[in-house]
Amino acid sequence: xxxxxxxxxxxxxxxxxxxxxxxxxxxxxxxxxxxxxxxxxxxxxxxxxxxxxxxxxxxxxxxxxxxxxxxxxxxxxxxxxxxxxxxxxxxxxxxxxxxxxxxxxxxxxxxxxxxxxxxxxxxxxxxxxxxxxxxxxxxxxxxxxxxxxxxxxxxxxxxxxxxxxxxxxxxxxxxxxxxxxxxxxxxxxxxxxxxxxxxxxxxxxxxxxxxxxxxxxxxxxxxxxxxxxxxxxxxxxxxxxxxxxxxxxxxxxxxxxxxxxxxxxxxxxxxxxxxxxxxxxxxxxxxxxxxxxxxxxxxxxxxxxxxxxxxxxxxxxxxxxxxxxxxxxxxxxxxxxxxxxxxxxxxxxxxxxxxxxxxxxxxxxxx
Numbered sequence: 001x002x003x004x005x006x007x008x009x010x011x012x013x014x015x016x017x018x019x020x021x022x023x024x025x026x027x028x029x030x031x032x033x034x035x036x037x038x039x040x041x042x043x044x045x046x047x048x049x050x051x052x053x054x055x056x057x058x059x060x061x062x063x064x065x066x067x068x069x070x071x072x073x074x075x076x077x078x079x080x081x082x083x084x085x086x087x088x089x090x091x092x093x094x095x096x097x098x099x100x101x102x103x104x105x106x107x108x109x110x111x112x113x114x115x116x117x118x119x120x121x122x123x124x125x126x127x128x129x130x131x132x133x134x135x136x137x138x139x140x141x142x143x144x145x146x147x148x149x150x151x152x153x154x155x156x157x158x159x160x161x162x163x164x165x166x167x168x169x170x171x172x173x174x175x176x177x178x179x180x181x182x183x184x185x186x187x188x189x190x191x192x193x194x195x196x197x198x199x200x201x202x203x204x205x206x207x208x209x210x211x212x213x214x215x216x217x218x219x220x221x222x223x224x225x226x227x228x229x230x231x232x233x234x235x236x237x238x239x240x241x242x243x244x245x246x247x248x249x250x251x252x253x254x255x256x257x258x259x260x261x262x263x264x265x266x267x268x269x270x271x272x273x274x275x276x277x278x279x280x281x282x283x284x285x286x287x288x289x290x291x292x293x294x295x296x297x298x299x300x301x302x303x304x305x306x307x308x309x310x311x312x313x314x315x316x317x318x319x320x321x322x323x324x325x326x327x328x329x330x331x332x333x334x335x336x337x338x339x340x341x342x343x344x345x346x347x348x349x350x351x352x353x354x355x356x357x358x359x360x361x362x363x364x365x366x367x
Contacts, residue, residue: 003310005340007317008324012056014300015267016228017176019101022317023337024057025050026272026304026325027105027179027234029073031138032360035117037064037071037078038087044094045365050330051098054337057323058095059270062107062181063088065165066158067118070108072186073138074115075359079106079165079173088173096174103230104169105179106221108158110187111147111196112241114140122147123154125191125213126198132241137358144241155203155213158187163220170225177230180217183272185239188214192257193239194248207249207256218264232268232302233261237280237288250281251291258295268300270325276305277312289320308333308349310340334364 012019030046033039050058064070064078071078078084088104095102109116111124114134124147134140150158162180169175182188190196191213197204203212214233222231235257237246247253261269271288279285286294289303303321307313308329317324328349329336339346353361 003314005310005314007314008340009337012300012322014177014230014232017101017230019056019323020099021054021056021337022323023055024059024302024323024325025055025330026327027059027061027181028327028331029061029076029138029358030360031073031075031358033075033077033087035075037076037080037084037117039077039084039091040087041090042360042365043077044091046360047091047102048094048098049334049365051095051100053333053335054341055330056100058100058102059179059325060091060102060104062105062186063165065106065108066161068157068161069113069116069119069123070158070161070187071116071118072107072109072113073140074117075139076115079104079168082168082172085168085172088169088175092174101176103177103179103232104173104175105181105234106162106165106169107181108162108187110190111144112186114138114144121145123150124148124187125150125196125203128196128198130185130196130241135240137354137356139357149199152201159213159216159220162217163224166221166224166231170229177232177267178221178225179232179234179270180221181234182214183234183236185241188217189236189239193245207247207253208260211257211260215260215264218261218266222265230267231265232270233266234270234272235288235292236272238274243274246281254280254288254291255295258292262296262299266299268302268323269296270302270304272304274305275312276303276307276321277316287316287320289316293320308336308346
């Protein structure tokens with residue numbers, strides 16, 4: 001029997017933003033901006049393909065926030081100046097013209113920077129060398145650099161930079177909202193994570209103290225944009241350089257993290273796991289999406305992680321997620337919603353799409 005897919009095509013809302021359906025494109029780094037961080041016409045065509053394919057919401061790749069330490073990869077797009085914001089405007093207009101909403105994800109690399117045009121070296125909560133090695137398909141090579149621990153003044157500057165980038169995103173580029181990247185091992189996740197945050201000042205300590213910078217960033221962005229514009233936070237346990245990491249405090253961490261984000265005024269929480277429906281800490285128990293639902297009542301929950309599996313997507317959408325975000329499934333099927341409606345076969349994801357570089361290939365932005 002064909003499953004009832006209608007639940008995925010119901011309207012959804014984040015704050016005052018109304019979405020035509022409950023299907024979103026997850027953030028995916030594609031390193032196709034200019035060397036100056038300006039989005040390109042290729043990117044406009046790439047992002048608008050998802051909108052033409054039926055996705056109601058598109059969330060951009062991580063976008064750096066300042067002309068200092070935030071850039072993660074060479075040819076990553078930015079929102080650090082007016083020229084970059086102007087470049088994003090063509091992307092936003094293309095997505096809107098195709099019928100979808102679009103949210104900018106804003107990001108600081110911290111210790112995971114491997115291609116910064118503005119600064120040499122890296123900064124982080126503490127002087128801890130990241131696990132693993134730089135990612136070759138984002139033009140990296142060899143071990144990550146040992147970062148320098150940030151000063152209080154630098155932390156204050158970064159909080160302000162998140163606010164400034166959010167303003168450029170909405171007020172200059174025309175984005176419908178902003179997602180703060182607090183996941184996957186980048187700077188804000190480095191503050192949350194016990195082994196990358198060894199600080200003994202007010203920014204370190206237990207999980208509540210380690211959330212301090214994240215909360216202040218969320219409050220700053222919310223104050224900048226006001227109450228009607230969607231402000232979200234992406235949260236994960238795993239990282240690009242530590243895929244299987246789990247919060248040692250388990251559900252206590254979830255309660256503190258999600259509860260603090262509610263208090264900071266976020267309109268949505270975007271949780272990402274490799275398989276979003278599985279118990280967050282192994283064995284039995286609640287998924288990360290379910291924990292967000294439990295500890296962040298009233299906040300929209302977006303779930304991401306292998307949900308191109310329609311059965312799992314429908315199950316999660318019926319219980320713990322308001323919006324289902326696809327990454328690999330959307331890359332291989334930019335018209336995934338239309339195919340689902342038409343009962344068409346889906347193309348499998350081919351890792352070769354992201355080699356030798358994860359930049360855009362001709363077929364991904366062809367008309």
